[in-house]
Amino acid sequence: MDKKSKKFLEEYLNNASPTGFETSGQKIWLEYMKQYSDTYITDNYGSVAAIINPEKEYKVVLEAHADEISWFVKYITDDGYIYVARNGGSDHIIAPSMRVNIHTEKGLVKGVFGWPAIHVRTSDKDIVPTSDNIFIDIGCSKKDEVEKLGVHVGCVAVFQDELTELNGKYLTGRALDNRIGGYMVAEVAKRLRENKVKLPFSLYLVNAVQEEIGLRGAEMISRKIKPNVAIVTDVCHDTSSPLYDKKKQGDQKCGLGPVLTYGPAVQNNLLKMIIQVANKNKIKFQRAAASRSTGTDTESFAYSGEGVPSALISLPLKYMHTTVETVSKEDVEKVIELMYHFVINLKSGHDFRYIK
Numbered sequence: 001m002d003k004k005s006k007k008f009l010e011e012y013l014n015n016a017s018p019t020g021f022e023t024s025g026q027k028i029w030l031e032y033m034k035q036y037s038d039t040y041i042t043d044n045y046g047s048v049a050a051i052i053n054p055e056k057e058y059k060v061v062l063e064a065h066a067d068e069i070s071w072f073v074k075y076i077t078d079d080g081y082i083y084v085a086r087n088g089g090s091d092h093i094i095a096p097s098m099r100v101n102i103h104t105e106k107g108l109v110k111g112v113f114g115w116p117a118i119h120v121r122t123s124d125k126d127i128v129p130t131s132d133n134i135f136i137d138i139g140c141s142k143k144d145e146v147e148k149l150g151v152h153v154g155c156v157a158v159f160q161d162e163l164t165e166l167n168g169k170y171l172t173g174r175a176l177d178n179r180i181g182g183y184m185v186a187e188v189a190k191r192l193r194e195n196k197v198k199l200p201f202s203l204y205l206v207n208a209v210q211e212e213i214g215l216r217g218a219e220m221i222s223r224k225i226k227p228n229v230a231i232v233t234d235v236c237h238d239t240s241s242p243l244y245d246k247k248k249q250g251d252q253k254c255g256l257g258p259v260l261t262y263g264p265a266v267q268n269n270l271l272k273m274i275i276q277v278a279n280k281n282k283i284k285f286q287r288a289a290a291s292r293s294t295g296t297d298t299e300s301f302a303y304s305g306e307g308v309p310s311a312l313i314s315l316p317l318k319y320m321h322t323t324v325e326t327v328s329k330e331d332v333e334k335v336i337e338l339m340y341h342f343v344i345n346l347k348s349g350h351d352f353r354y355i356k
């Protein structure tokens with residue numbers, strides 16, 4: 001990771017981009033992508049695609065999602081406490097004692113998820129965080145005081161946090177799911193430009209919104225682009241960290257390389273091609289199997305239009321949907337390499353159908 005990439009990664013990751021309110025992150029990403037692409041498109045809900053060779057007919061997509069989980073302000077009490085609703089798969093268990101930024105038209109308002117002291121709890125079971133009982137305190141004692149700060153029902157709150165490293169080997173922070181994906185896709189474009197690669201097709205580097213609430217942004221932009229082939233990148237669970245169950249959740253581990261998923265939405269000829277590229281370039285990878293759905297934007301691309309050959313390249317991640325999501329820097333590099341080599345190996349017009 002050179003200085004330029006690192007600076008971008010930090011800026012992009014430390015910015016908040018909650019589902020439905022991704023614009024600030026999308027602007028950072030698109031601004032960075034301009035130097036590595038020829039043009040871009042945007043859509044009504046905020047998904048963006050930076051495009052290399054927009055004039056070619058055969059369209060290839062590399063995609064990540066831009067949004068992150070957050071909390072909606074749902075109810076403000078008369079004495080100024082704020083109750084919340086989940087926006088995406090936000091985790092109430094980890095909320096107490098977290099600091100948040102509430103996004104308002106008057107700017108960011110700082111708050112904390114409060115919690116009763118251990119002294120007043122008779123056992124660990126008598127009060128546990130639930131999505132209904134967690135609350136934010138922004139230092140106000142009346143509802144109108146809260147409103148004067150610009151906080152109203154419908155504002156979103158995001159945990160405060162920033163990117164750090166562990167042992168020089170791991171990146172840790174909030175919303176690596178999936179802004180690290182946006183970073184990896186950007187890095188592919190950067191390398192194509194730096195290595196002066198001339199592609200025989202259009203390459204759409206897509207950063208989709210609204211993945212966390214049901215893969216919606218990808219659904220929309222896929223219909224707009226109508227790609228011939230799509231590679232989606234997202235994170236998956238490192239099931240080797242404590243308290244996971246490999247029998248239930250499969251066997252993926254940080255540091256062992258990209259994870260390739262088998263599942264109905266994954267087009268097998270495309271997956272085979274990715275595996276060939278991995279083997280040829282000595283990129284170690286792991287395998288996962290999805291029952292029915294991968295739960296990623298892969299489905300959105302695969303099932304759009306007449307069916308788009310799609311595949312998923314995942315980055316193993318520990319502690320998903322916490323503020324300490326953790327990934328191996330080496331895995332990040334390997335996912336970038338795999339996508340890069342896939343793109344430079346692919347021929348324009350490749351027909352992935354099983355029966356011709």
Ligand SMILES: [Zn+2]
Nearest residue numbers: 089177212321
């Ligand atoms: Zn997620």
